Amino acid sequence: MFDYLKNMSLKNLGLSLTVGIGLMSSSAAWSEELQIGAIFPLSGPNAIYGDIFTSAFKLAERHVKEDGLLDGDFSILYEDSQALPQQAVTAMNKMVNVQGLQYVLTAFTGQTKAISPIAKRSQTVIINGGAVGPDLAKLTDYLWNVIPLANTELHGLLPYIVKERGLKSFVLLYVDDPLGDGILDVLNSDLPPLGATLDKTFSVAPTTQQFSGIAASIRNIGPDVVFVASYGDQMIQIVKQLRENGVKAQLASYSAFSTPNLQTLPAAKGALYARQAVNIDSDDNLTTRYLKDYQEEYGKSPSVYATNYYNAVWLYVLLAHELQKQGKEVTGENLLAQRRAMDSFPLVGGTVTFDDTGVLLAPIQVMEIDGEAGKTLSVMSTNN
Amino acid sequence: MLLLQLFVNGIQVGILYALTAVGFSLIFGSTKIFHFAHGATFVIAAYIFQFIYAGLGLHWILAVIVAMMATVSFGLFLNRFVYVPIQRHEGSYFTIFVASFGSVIIVQNLIGIIFGRGFLVIDTPLSRGVEVVDNLLVSPLLGIALLCAVMIFGGLHLVMTRTHVGIALRALSESPELVRTFGLSARRLSVYAFALGSSLVVPAAIFTGATSGLNPTIGYHVMLISLISTIVGGVGSIWGAAIVGLMIGIAENLALWQFDSQWSEAVSFAILFLFIIFRPSGLFGRASVH
Numbered sequence: 201m202f203d204y205l206k207n208m209s210l211k212n213l214g215l216s217l218t219v220g221i222g223l224m225s226s227s228a229a230w231s232e233e234l235q236i237g238a239i240f241p242l243s244g245p246n247a248i249y250g251d252i253f254t255s256a257f258k259l260a261e262r263h264v265k266e267d268g269l270l271d272g273d274f275s276i277l278y279e280d281s282q283a284l285p286q287q288a289v290t291a292m293n294k295m296v297n298v299q300g301l302q303y304v305l306t307a308f309t310g311q312t313k314a315i316s317p318i319a320k321r322s323q324t325v326i327i328n329g330g331a332v333g334p335d336l337a338k339l340t341d342y343l344w345n346v347i348p349l350a351n352t353e354l355h356g357l358l359p360y361i362v363k364e365r366g367l368k369s370f371v372l373l374y375v376d377d378p379l380g381d382g383i384l385d386v387l388n389s390d391l392p393p394l395g396a397t398l399d400k401t402f403s404v405a406p407t408t409q410q411f412s413g414i415a416a417s418i419r420n421i422g423p424d425v426v427f428v429a430s431y432g433d434q435m436i437q438i439v440k441q442l443r444e445n446g447v448k449a450q451l452a453s454y455s456a457f458s459t460p461n462l463q464t465l466p467a468a469k470g471a472l473y474a475r476q477a478v479n480i481d482s483d484d485n486l487t488t489r490y491l492k493d494y495q496e497e498y499g500k501s502p503s504v505y506a507t508n509y510y511n512a513v514w515l516y517v518l519l520a521h522e523l524q525k526q527g528k529e530v531t532g533e534n535l536l537a538q539r540r541a542m543d544s545f546p547l548v549g550g551t552v553t554f555d556d557t558g559v560l561l562a563p564i565q566v567m568e569i570d571g572e573a574g575k576t577l578s579v580m581s582t583n584n
Numbered sequence: 585m586l587l588l589q590l591f592v593n594g595i596q597v598g599i600l601y602a603l604t605a606v607g608f609s610l611i612f613g614s615t616k617i618f619h620f621a622h623g624a625t626f627v628i629a630a631y632i633f634q635f636i637y638a639g640l641g642l643h644w645i646l647a648v649i650v651a652m653m654a655t656v657s658f659g660l661f662l663n664r665f666v667y668v669p670i671q672r673h674e675g676s677y678f679t680i681f682v683a684s685f686g687s688v689i690i691v692q693n694l695i696g697i698i699f700g701r702g703f704l705v706i707d708t709p710l711s712r713g714v715e716v717v718d719n720l721l722v723s724p725l726l727g728i729a730l731l732c733a734v735m736i737f738g739g740l741h742l743v744m745t746r747t748h749v750g751i752a753l754r755a756l757s758e759s760p761e762l763v764r765t766f767g768l769s770a771r772r773l774s775v776y777a778f779a780l781g782s783s784l785v786v787p788a789a790i791f792t793g794a795t796s797g798l799n800p801t802i803g804y805h806v807m808l809i810s811l812i813s814t815i816v817g818g819v820g821s822i823w824g825a826a827i828v829g830l831m832i833g834i835a836e837n838l839a840l841w842q843f844d845s846q847w848s849e850a851v852s853f854a855i856l857f858l859f860i861i862f863r864p865s866g867l868f869g870r871a872s873v874h
Contacts, residue, residue: 245801413839441795
């Protein structure tokens with residue numbers, strides 16, 4: 201080998217190196233791999249959410265490949281967080297430091313808060329389509345929310361309950377984590393101006409399974425409304441046990457009540473909740489294809505959460521496509537700059553915009569669980 | 585009235601805890617195997633019952649029998665193919681614990697794959713509270729659970745005091761060396777312990793599925809209650825475990841009368857710590873000198 205190099209003329213060596221480097225760089229350009237990450241509960245008591253989110257990703261991945269909008273191979277890497285902050289931090293470190301990802305999807309308030317310092321430090325975009333803790337809005341510019349947060353949801357729901365239904369005394373049963381604490385703050389600040397009161401709060405650990413004692417205490421207080429702020433299987437346990445232990449007060453919650461398991465739970469019938477309004481009647485190609493293919497693939501209509509995460513992937517595709525057109529590298533910093541440069545984004549349900557803190561602006565629907573897809577009671581614009 | 589309601593709720597929860605804990609106490613007390621997979625046995629029982637009863641629409645008695653067969657098979661399988669080989673190679677107590685813990689994870693994921701990872705509720709009108717006196721609700725399931733517990737504990741008492749197997753299991757719990765001296769096989773006796781202990785979990789799993797509902801990961805909570813009941817009740821005392829299980833259920837509910845709901849679960853640990861400090865041998869255990 202060394203003898204061969206010695207025998208080569210300087211001119212030939214230079215030519216070979218130039219051609220070699222050129223081939224290497226052009227090959228790198230053509231085989232650019234665009235990977236994004238997803239940190240979700242794929243096991244544990246909240247795995248049901250992971251299933252919903254993953255269904256949307258798989259469809260989004262398929263559509264991205266079909267459309268060929270991106271130069272390079274596109275794929276999504278998954279890590280299981282069990283919805284726990286510690287596991288989420290480990291997963292985020294791996295995705296940022298080992299896999300070098302620039303765009304990571306996340307859910308759940310606790311885990312999203314836990315990984316946000318890493319996102320800020322490494323200038324990696326994290327995008328949330330499921331967590332609604334109010335303080336997610338101000339953590340870092342690199343955290344975007346394609347879902348309105350609980351404060352926005354409650355701004356729509358609470359006036360409806362108090363003014364339209366005439367219910368004024370509230371009891372809050374909440375999980376003791378950043379989400380529950382956030383909702384407690386919103387109720388404390390929003391109820392008095394409406395002329396309503398928060399009479400008592402019950403905080404529970406995320407692992408609590410027995411609520412019959414709390415139900416007895418709530419019955420003893422006799423509130424008009426029991427606001428439930430939990431998630432996952434615990435939410436179902438709470439609703440079932442409250443009703444079976446004689447709590448007849450109006451049940452209310454945030455968008456976590458929109459999961460299919462709660463929609464069909466007999467004990468939850470009549471419960472009120474708020475969620476973002478998604479215009480599934482929009483006739484744009486993206487929406488119609490998404491609805492049709494989701495129905496074909498999974499035999500059911502997509503939930504709001506599935507739509508949010510589909511949109512989260514699609515948002516990346518739109519931004520990365522623009523950056524590639526401009527000849528820029530797809531980095532977290534450039535993605536943030538590009539999002540700010542673009543006013544609106546055509547996503548499933550129509551064209552959307554973000555506010556200054558990176559939270560999606562969407563109308564809020566007040567819904568009632570009716571045993572089927574839910575009944576819309578009122579719709580409030582985010583700008584109200 | 586609130587105090588009385590909390591007490592009644594506590595009895596209902598406590599009976600379930602007692603039924604859950606007694607099986608683990610029997611296995612752990614007799615064999616000294618830290619059978620962490622007892623929680624997985626609980627999950628298997630609930631999901632098999634639900635599948636036979638609600639999924640296939642068959643009679644609940646048949647569903648109970650099949651669930652019982654499944655749990656006994658699982659217990660015997662673990663004993664024969666996991667614990668015995670580890671013991672044969674003189675694996676440590678900790679090795680057995682890790683193997684058992686691993687079994688829980690495998691079962692949890694298998695249940696999730698086969699039956700889905702959603703929430704399981706055994707739907708029955710029996711779990712709905714009925715107002716018996718002014719503002720005091722009692723669910724019919726409490727009466728059934730109470731009757732069931734009396735029958736099970738009565739039957740268990742007969743087995744443990746009147747049959748050779750029961751007496752041998754008690755002897756194994758007291759002194760394995762003495763059992764071997766009398767020519768009895770500790771391995772064979774552990775088979776009986778696993779079969780009996782695993783089958784005892786079935787009623788608790790069904791009642792829990794009906795009252796609070798469950799998911800594939802509930803095994804950890806089951807083990808927590810079983811472990812606290814066994815330690816506080818006194819290792820080797822199945823009656824101790826049953827009584828402490830009942831006590832924990834009542835204490836968790838009564839705590840709500842004066843304390844914030846967040847403290848309800850901490851009551852179990854407070855009881856555990858108090859016993860570890862002041863009576864390490866447990867309520868019915870005997871102190872030993874090493």
